[in-house]
Amino acid sequence: MRIGIIGGGNVGTALAGAFARAGHAPVLLRRDPAAPGAAPGATPSAPLAPLDGAEAYVLATPYAAAVGALSAVRPGAVPVIDATNPLEMGADGLGLSIGHSTSAAEEIARALPGLRLVKCFNTAGFGVLAEAGRFAPKPVMFAASEDDEARALALRLAADIGFDPVDAGPLRAARLLEAHAMLWIELAAKRGLGRDIAFALLRA
Ligand SMILES: NC(=O)c1ccc[n+]([C@@H]2O[C@H](COP(=O)([O-])OP(=O)(O)OC[C@H]3O[C@@H](n4cnc5c(N)ncnc54)[C@H](OP(=O)(O)O)[C@@H]3O)[C@@H](O)[C@H]2O)c1
Numbered sequence: 326m327r328i329g330i331i332g333g334g335n336v337g338t339a340l341a342g343a344f345a346r347a348g349h350a351p352v353l354l355r356r357d358p359a360a361p362g363a364a365p366g367a368t369p370s371a372p373l374a375p376l377d378g379a380e381a382y383v384l385a386t387p388y389a390a391a392v393g394a395l396s397a398v399r400p401g402a403v404p405v406i407d408a409t410n411p412l413e414m415g416a417d418g419l420g421l422s423i424g425h426s427t428s429a430a431e432e433i434a435r436a437l438p439g440l441r442l443v444k445c446f447n448t449a450g451f452g453v454l455a456e457a458g459r460f461a462p463k464p465v466m467f468a469a470s471e472d473d474e475a476r477a478l479a480l481r482l483a484a485d486i487g488f489d490p491v492d493a494g495p496l497r498a499a500r501l502l503e504a505h506a507m508l509w510i511e512l513a514a515k516r517g518l519g520r521d522i523a524f525a526l527l528r529a
Contacts, residue, residue: 326482329354329376329403330368330383331394336408337385339455340446341368343486352376354398373397381478383446384409388422388429392436400440404475406468406482407433407499408446410506418515421507430469430499443470444499445479448506449488450513453523457487464523465489467505469498491526 326349330337333353341351351368358370374397376382381404386394388411395405411429413422423429430444445468446454457464466488470476480490493502505524512518 326350326380327352327376327378328381328383328482329371329379329398330385331373331398332385332390333370334385335451336446336454337383338368339451340383340385340408340486342455343457344482347482347485349482349485352379354382375399375401379403381406381482384433388412391429391433395433395437395440402441404441404443404472404478406443406445406475406479409433410447410503410510412510419510421503424500424504426500428497428499428503430496430503434471434496441470441472441475442496443468443472443475443479444493444496444502445469445483448502448509449523450509450520452520454486457523459521460487460523460525462525462527463487463489465491465526467491467493467498467502469493469496469502471496489526 328351331354333355344351353370354373355370383406388409407430409429411422434442466483468476468479483490
């Protein structure tokens with residue numbers, strides 16, 4: 326699948342590598358495709374603009390840059406997988422800037438009506454996204470969307486790169502998934518567990 330990854334940072338680069346190893350064709354969409362990034366490596370780069378033949382986009386920018394970046398990419402009817410988290414530095418350190426009654430995903434969807442948005446790939450650190458296969462049992466990856474096809478597509482991609490894919494329902498579940506990401510950050514950064522951790526869903 327030809328996947329336009331918006332943002333050549335930690336997450337964009339990690340997912341690009343994982344998708345390529347799974348047989349997909351990722352392209353990093355970057356403000357300056359020639360600029361040195363977070364080791365884009367062998368993944369081709371293109372400008373921040375519509376990608377010919379794109380079958381999916383992944384949004385991997387800071388939340389504050391999301392609407393601007395999507396406005397440049399103009400996804401049209403192509404599903405967009407939103408990996409952002411609305412992070413900000415507060416008195417207690419890094420936290421969520423919004424939550425409980427809305428989410429980054431819902432705010433992006435509100436700002437860009439018609440976008441086929443699915444929340445996914447936001448609940449694990451970039452090192453986990455890069456190589457989920459290092460973990461046993463498989464790390465869980467949730468997807469939430471109003472669009473059943475877009476949600477199914479994100480779950481297929483998650484499975485392709487080594488995650489246990491779990492349907493989390495409509496887009497408002499992004500409120501829970503963004504908080505879930507914050508728990509990962511707390512455990513990894515503040516509680517000393519480090520970045521080599523991932524959540525799994527166990528079934529009796
Ligand atoms: N770090 C993690 O482990 C992790 C895990 C899950 C989710 N997330 C979320 O995923 C998103 C990306 O995280 P990251 O760690 O990859 O961040 P990052 O390393 O800072 O990369 C973000 C990339 O977004 C692009 N960007 C920045 N400002 C932009 C703007 N104004 N307009 C368009 N593009 C812009 C840049 O790519 P170019 O220079 O190539 O244009 C930049 O490298 C964030 O929302 C984060 O909360 C992070």
